[in-house]
Amino acid sequence: MRTIPNIPDPDAFYEALLDAHAGLQAAESHALNARLVLLLANQIGDQGVLLSCLETARDTATQRRNDP
């Protein structure tokens, strides 16, 4: 799993990501995110990387919740 910077224009990507959600209700945004995860997963196409990403995403959340 690559965690060094690899997005060519991070600010423009982030803006586009937020714009994609503009005007949506919470449920619609969740659905968009779900579709997006699946689309991105298919771009990655590497089982090991996908599982590492899932693990990292889940562990990061757990770790933050346990912070004092």
Add this chain to the structure above:
Amino acid sequence: MTGLSPTGYDLPVYEYMRPPELSGSGRDRYPVVIVGAGLAGLTLACDLASRGIAAIVLDEDDTVGVRGASSRGICYAQKSLEIFDRLGIYHRIRDKGVTWSVGKVLRGQDALYRFDLAEGSRSAQPPFINIQQFYVEWFLVDRIRELGRTDLRWKNRVTDIRQDGDGAVLTVETPDGAYSLEADWVIDASGHASRVRQSLGLPTRGELGEDRWCISDVRFHKDLPVERWTWVEAPFNENRAVWQHLMADGVWRMDYQMLPNTDPTEASRPEVAAARLRDQLGPDVEFDLVWVGAYAYRTQLMDDFRHGKVFFIGDAAHVKSPFGARGGNSGIQDAENLAWKLTLVLNGQAPETLLDSYNAERRPAAVQNIAVTRRSGRFLAPRTEIERMFRTAVMDLAVDHPFARLLLNTGRMCVPYHYAQSPLTTGDAGQALPNLTLGSRSLGGMLRGDGAGFLALCCPRDGEDGLGSTLLHLTREGWPLHVQTVGADEGLTLGMAPGEVLLIRPDLHLAARLPDADAEQVRRALARATGRT
């Protein structure tokens, strides 16, 4: 110079003089009149004076700053510092101000990201110096007076302007009454509420943001690192954002994000400001409030930065939120951009069409600055729950994963615009060169002096190569050009191959990069860069 006293800042007061027009002894017409003695207007006046061009500056006030307020711009970027070096005030800014390069982005106690802007910096000037805006204006006034070419008219307020075919007529009010002033060229540097712009009926498109902030400029005795810290979520500000950095006289700028519906009067009440500071600094730190003021972010942009004989620079032309210090610094670059072009036109070394490139170059720069600051504003003030959720995800991941740190957007620091699309640029040049030092002289130093000259740096193919002397013919033909041959080592520093010529504009932007150059190529690039083609 006295600076900060216990009662606040002691600012200079400049003497109002009765204008000669009111005694019937003025000139019929002046080549250049600048409206507004703020950062942009004074930089332009000083730049023109340094190039040998006289101007009249009209200002409604008789001091620097805005009635003693220490707020306004405090971060001066490398490009501005390079300009101030050429104008002869950099050493005063350096001595008075606070040089910094390290910034941190924090959430609570956690530093999510640390950056050092000095890494990779090759300029003779540092990435940033923090100093109160009125000091910069003060140094500019001193320097303008020293150069002795500029007529600074204090307590001269422009109330009206009209244009005819070949000039403009200003109506100016003074304590002794009103008078008219005719000018070939007028530069409006009178800020976001410009009277000149209104008088000409020119629109400016904009919006007032919902996000509210409150500045507290404060002095205290507590050892804190000289770094720019930005809390995305500060526990001492109800988990809203806070900025903290140091400027001259040991004054810290604390800028607190407020709730959108905050009453600005209440937020800036001294007791309320003191309570916020107490939460931030802890119970035992003594502090003095120097200045407190609430504000909202504002965006404004004119459709065209030129209208006939009138140019608009700085906030008169464009306003954006303060993220990344892109406001004052871009006004300074507007001034530099226009100064060398006006100089060449007034000296008869370039056609008037060169002046069209001011809007062609500086408006796209403003558009970009507005877009960049808007992104930062959106990161710091998420508009919806989903935007806030993404921000939290970025901060969670940023602790361990470098890629996410690049998504933390608390402001992208001001960098010069790349004039790739400019009509003056040959090929894909247009980027600003840092103020590199070659031998014992900086690039800016080589370009100092009367007029506005280009600099051709040439890297000879070998010891026999006559490229440098060939280019000197161009100087004899009357082109505003200095020629400098660089050694092999310097060529490497500049990324130049043997036989290559870099044509550098008076503002250190690259007009052309010409591999395997000859005089004709340089002549063509010069013609383009001076608005002849």
